[in-house]
Amino acid sequence: MDGVAAMKWFLPVLSVVAAIVVFWYLACVPMNVKFAMMTAERQGVVVSPEGVQARRDMSAILLAVRNPVVWADTWTQDKPRLPAPHQVVAELWKTTAEVKPTSKRSLVFHAWVTLSATLAGFVIGAGAGIILAVGIVHSRAMDMSVMPWAIASQTIPILAIAPMIIVVLNSFGVQGLLPKAIISAYLSFFPVVVGMVKGLRSPGPMDLDQMRTWSATRAQTFWKLRLPASAPYLFASLKIGVASSLVGTIVAELPAGGGQGLGFRLLSGSYYGQTVQIWAALFATAILAAGLVAIISGIERGTLKRMGLA
Amino acid sequence: MITASGLDLTFETNDGPVQALRDVNLEIEKGDFVSFIGPSGCGKTTFLRTIAALETPTGGEITVNGMHPEEARKARAYGYVFQAAGLYPWRTIAGNIRLPLEIMGFSKAEQTRRVAEVLELVDLETFGRKFPWQLSGGMQQRASIARSLSFDADILLMDEPFGALDEIVRDHLNEELLKLWARTGKTIGFVTHSIPEAVYLSTKIVVMSPRPGRITDVIESPLPRERPLDIRDSPEFLEIAHRVREGLRAGHAYD
Ligand SMILES: Nc1ncnc2c1ncn2[C@@H]1O[C@H](COP(=O)(O)OP(=O)(O)O)[C@@H](O)[C@H]1O
Ligand SMILES: [Mg+2]
Numbered sequence: 001m002d003g004v005a006a007m008k009w010f011l012p013v014l015s016v017v018a019a020i021v022v023f024w025y026l027a028c029v030p031m032n033v034k035f036a037m038m039t040a041e042r043q044g045v046v047v048s049p050e051g052v053q054a055r056r057d058m059s060a061i062l063l064a065v066r067n068p069v070v071w072a073d074t075w076t077q078d079k080p081r082l083p084a085p086h087q088v089v090a091e092l093w094k095t096t097a098e099v100k101p102t103s104k105r106s107l108v109f110h111a112w113v114t115l116s117a118t119l120a121g122f123v124i125g126a127g128a129g130i131i132l133a134v135g136i137v138h139s140r141a142m143d144m145s146v147m148p149w150a151i152a153s154q155t156i157p158i159l160a161i162a163p164m165i166i167v168v169l170n171s172f173g174v175q176g177l178l179p180k181a182i183i184s185a186y187l188s189f190f191p192v193v194v195g196m197v198k199g200l201r202s203p204g205p206m207d208l209d210q211m212r213t214w215s216a217t218r219a220q221t222f223w224k225l226r227l228p229a230s231a232p233y234l235f236a237s238l239k240i241g242v243a244s245s246l247v248g249t250i251v252a253e254l255p256a257g258g259g260q261g262l263g264f265r266l267l268s269g270s271y272y273g274q275t276v277q278i279w280a281a282l283f284a285t286a287i288l289a290a291g292l293v294a295i296i297s298g299i300e301r302g303t304l305k306r307m308g309l310a
Numbered sequence: 311m312i313t314a315s316g317l318d319l320t321f322e323t324n325d326g327p328v329q330a331l332r333d334v335n336l337e338i339e340k341g342d343f344v345s346f347i348g349p350s351g352c353g354k355t356t357f358l359r360t361i362a363a364l365e366t367p368t369g370g371e372i373t374v375n376g377m378h379p380e381e382a383r384k385a386r387a388y389g390y391v392f393q394a395a396g397l398y399p400w401r402t403i404a405g406n407i408r409l410p411l412e413i414m415g416f417s418k419a420e421q422t423r424r425v426a427e428v429l430e431l432v433d434l435e436t437f438g439r440k441f442p443w444q445l446s447g448g449m450q451q452r453a454s455i456a457r458s459l460s461f462d463a464d465i466l467l468m469d470e471p472f473g474a475l476d477e478i479v480r481d482h483l484n485e486e487l488l489k490l491w492a493r494t495g496k497t498i499g500f501v502t503h504s505i506p507e508a509v510y511l512s513t514k515i516v517v518m519s520p521r522p523g524r525i526t527d528v529i530e531s532p533l534p535r536e537r538p539l540d541i542r543d544s545p546e547f548l549e550i551a552h553r554v555r556e557g558l559r560a561g562h563a564y565d
């Protein structure tokens with residue numbers, strides 16, 4: 001890609017990011033304004049109106065507009081309701097670059113814990129999804145018996161009951177990576193089943209008749225027609241699946257009590273009102289998700305290109 | 311050689327039975343070029359598919375090279391060219407032509423030899439490494455013909471293979487097909503909508519009509535096997551074309 005073409009998308013992307021950051025800083029002002037005014041008042045700064053009681057029922061936006069003097073403070077509090085971008089960045093920096101990656105205070109450590117459970121869950125979930133899809137496409141009995149269960153399984157609000165499952169598994173001595181991986185696998189297998197079934201069924205009647213005229217076996221039809229035809233569908237569903245896997249792991253980490261993982265960081269942050277820590281963990285999660293999806297996209301591009309499909 | 315006698319085929323549909331073929335009697339000799347012509351729904355495709363054992367007749371008899379169609383398929387008696395080229399986008403042209411050879415278990419060396427041979431036969435020698443999307447529609451259909459020739463079936467069944475192509479490309483491919491037929495001595499069953507195409511190509515023209523699908527006329531062409539394109543202006547050609555048209559009209563008079 002040449003420089004001019006790069007500029008073409010770089011500028012719009014940059015403007016969108018800038019707009020988001022500006023909006024974020026603006027949002028911090030009303031969100032944190034009440035606490036900022038209280039602090040300012042204590043230090044003898046004149047704010048309007050005076051007294052916590054007088055301000056209690058007033059709109060935060062109105063307060064923010066009437067007190068530009070406290071704006072700067074809304075971006076630097078220790079425990080803001082909404083931390084400012086630079087605070088989150090600073091926290092991210094502090095907990096990644098400035099501590100050893102093996103330390104419990106390192107986000108890298110927690111991210112690795114989450115990542116390993118996610119990958120384990122994803123491999124199990126995607127593998128099971130692919131195998132189920134192959135079975136569903138080849139056996140009418142399996143199509144009739146497994147598919148309804150697969151769909152029913154998704155109506156269980158797993159995100160809501162995951163903590164319960166973790167606690168129950170814990171009481172049976174199942175701890176560490178495994179229970180998290182189970183939740184993670186549970187969430188990722190469904191998109192893979194659905195995508196893979198659709199992909200394996202994508203060859204039309206003509207393609208299948210063509211195979212019949214050559215007396216191809218079912219195995220040959222699978223390896224030479226159905227499987228390659230399913231590749232684009234598979235990759236699309238793997239991307240959804242890996243993101244679901246990560247969500248599953250995070251949720252499973254909330255009650256884990258193991259004191260490890262990004263989910264744990266989210267929860268412990270909220271226990272102690274450490275909003276900056278929560279946001280840093282959120283960003284770490286987002287970065288992890290983006291990275292995982294990007295890796296699959298990369299493999300997808302490479303594979304489809306080699307297949308002549310992209 | 312293909313023999314059909316008293317062939318019936320009725321599809322059971324939600325709107326009741328559809329007689330796609332009724333009492334079809336036909337002899338196709340080795341080396342014949344037989345065209346099936348008739349309006350949509352007269353059973354041309356169904357008949358071709360019955361020869362290929364893709365449909366099972368509900369009555370009557372059909373043999374292909376003296377065998378049941380299923381056995382004939384296992385003996386690689388025929389190659390089938392569908393209306394769409396049906397090339398796999400993830401395989402090169404050579405890879406697509408190799409596909410039936412892989413399925414039938416030819417050795418690697420034999421596969422390569424045959425792919426080269428049939429590519430030459432359809433004038434696509436230099437396109438083996440290209441992907442299907444890099445070829446025009448006419449070239450894709452030629453590749454599809456090459457694929458069906460690669461395993462030495464002596465019968466070639468073609469269902470409107472040039473139906474989606476424009477007139478000029480079609481003329482060219484018709485000429486090529488005749489040359490290919492002369493070179494290989496195959497027996498060809500060819501479905502078409504076009505009267506000139508049927509008359510130009512065939513040694514035998516089977517005129518069909520719908521509801522129920524049946525044969526209304528079988529015309530043995532007096533034209534020589536060697537046919538330049540301008541034979542289409544000769545009186546003999548026009549006479550046969552006229553008879554085909556009459557046959558089609560007679561079929562319609564039924565309803
Ligand atoms: N699989 C099928 N199921 C039900 N009806 C069919 C099926 N295939 C073809 N038919 C019907 O059989 C008749 C002949 O179809 P076809 O052989 O495709 O005609 P043609 O190729 O001459 O246009 C049509 O009425 C068509 O609707
Ligand atoms: Mg047809």
